[in-house]
Amino acid sequence: MKRLYILFVFVLAGLTLQAQEMKTLTWGGVERQYYQYVPASYTGETSVPLVLCLHGLGEGAMNFFNVTNFASVAEQKGWILVYPQALNFTINIPFVGSQDLGPCWNVGSTVTISINMGGYPISFDVSVNPNVDDSGFLNATLDQVENDFNIDADSVFVMGFSLGGLMSHRMAIEHGDRINAIAAISGEIGNELTGLTPTGHVSVLQVHGTDDQMISYEGANISYGGYGPFSVGLDAEETVNWWSVFNNCDLDPVIELYPDSQDDYMTFEMHSHLNGDNGSRVALLKVNGGEHNYYTSGSYDIDYTEEIVRFFINTLDVTSTPELTTETLNVHPNPANSFITIDGSAPVSIIDLMGKTVLQSQGKSCIDVSSLSEGVYFVKSGDAYSKLIISR
Numbered sequence: 001m002k003r004l005y006i007l008f009v010f011v012l013a014g015l016t017l018q019a020q021e022m023k024t025l026t027w028g029g030v031e032r033q034y035y036q037y038v039p040a041s042y043t044g045e046t047s048v049p050l051v052l053c054l055h056g057l058g059e060g061a062m063n064f065f066n067v068t069n070f071a072s073v074a075e076q077k078g079w080i081l082v083y084p085q086a087l088n089f090t091i092n093i094p095f096v097g098s099q100d101l102g103p104c105w106n107v108g109s110t111v112t113i114s115i116n117m118g119g120y121p122i123s124f125d126v127s128v129n130p131n132v133d134d135s136g137f138l139n140a141t142l143d144q145v146e147n148d149f150n151i152d153a154d155s156v157f158v159m160g161f162s163l164g165g166l167m168s169h170r171m172a173i174e175h176g177d178r179i180n181a182i183a184a185i186s187g188e189i190g191n192e193l194t195g196l197t198p199t200g201h202v203s204v205l206q207v208h209g210t211d212d213q214m215i216s217y218e219g220a221n222i223s224y225g226g227y228g229p230f231s232v233g234l235d236a237e238e239t240v241n242w243w244s245v246f247n248n249c250d251l252d253p254v255i256e257l258y259p260d261s262q263d264d265y266m267t268f269e270m271h272s273h274l275n276g277d278n279g280s281r282v283a284l285l286k287v288n289g290g291e292h293n294y295y296t297s298g299s300y301d302i303d304y305t306e307e308i309v310r311f312f313i314n315t316l317d318v319t320s321t322p323e324l325t326t327e328t329l330n331v332h333p334n335p336a337n338s339f340i341t342i343d344g345s346a347p348v349s350i351i352d353l354m355g356k357t358v359l360q361s362q363g364k365s366c367i368d369v370s371s372l373s374e375g376v377y378f379v380k381s382g383d384a385y386s387k388l389i390i391s392r
Helices: 002-018 062-070 070-077 136-148 162-174 236-247 305-311
Strands: 019-027 030-037 048-054 080-084 085-095 097-104 110-117 118-125 149-160 181-185 204-208 221-223 227-231 255-259 268-275 281-290 341-344 348-351 358-362 366-368 375-381 384-391
Touching: 002 030, 019 136, 030 062, 030 070, 048 070, 048 136, 048 162, 062 080, 062 149, 070 080, 070 204, 070 305, 080 136, 085 162, 097 136, 110 366, 136 149, 136 162, 149 162, 149 305, 162 181, 162 204, 162 375, 204 236, 204 305, 341 375, 341 384
Parallel strands: 048 080, 048 149, 149 181, 181 204, 204 281
Antiparallel strands: 019 030, 030 080, 085 097, 110 118, 221 227, 255 268, 268 281, 341 366, 348 358, 348 375, 375 384
16 A cells, blocks of 8 residues: 555656746846646646746745645646746845845835945935846746647736735736736735736735734835835735725725634634726735745645635635624724723624624623633624724
């Protein structure tokens, strides 16, 4: 039995290597690389979806391929995957010297760095790989892949992590006429792009941890090499609002809660803005307590890759918990310690992040919540909801 298992592993590895291939194209006078993964089921007879996967700062395309585990999705669904490689970038800091940042995308973001030299402040602007046309390179990559394979033009997706997340937004803004949806993990809209008008109504999933120390959830601040923090653009919620307004989505989100089944010190919420132009939608997967990581199944409540796929194929229901329309219920104080006061006389239910009703009150305006543990809850009264934070 053990020998059969080992044989199976070698066969599976062989199929993976066979399906995965490095390709090159010349763009901007430079030979660029990308890896493509073609599932064993591909015949070319029918069109298939395409996913462009963008790695983070200092990372390689192959490492990102291994982290995301999108190969299993490709085999199950027949999707073609493309993992482009960014070019290295060396930053030159006046009076300090040069520093190699490794592979970096030109994401359309500039930060101002200030240093003190002998008591005199010196400021200068820094952009990442400003002379590299990564947007054009990725667009040319799509051209080449669509020329080589039978790609479904209505199922062209882009996803990216960290700097790759910022680059995903740039692709959606500048090439939204050919991209249907993006998923940006821990990377928002760069500050050079906020004044642009997107070329199409793209569905957008923003995934971000509230404790992200690399690119912050609030303020989109980064720190690197002892410098910072610097804001690279819009933060997570501002990015979602920016896209929601452009797509003419419902401004009030539908909020869904994931079951808190793992001891991972995090909770997950999906905030979906629906009914946008051309069927677009914008969602925020808010990771309460999440850091600058790509979370996968096993040790965590959710798997980022699975959630990205669900968003791309427009499957939004994440749990059996109620869909919460907006925070229309007046609850105070909030955060609360011992008691809360609610406007209205309808029966009140307090629901935890598992979707379980933990407290009920029959029409009382003042409710004792001292028995509840610290954390996040939802309060329901009639058709109105509000988020409630218990803090002591």
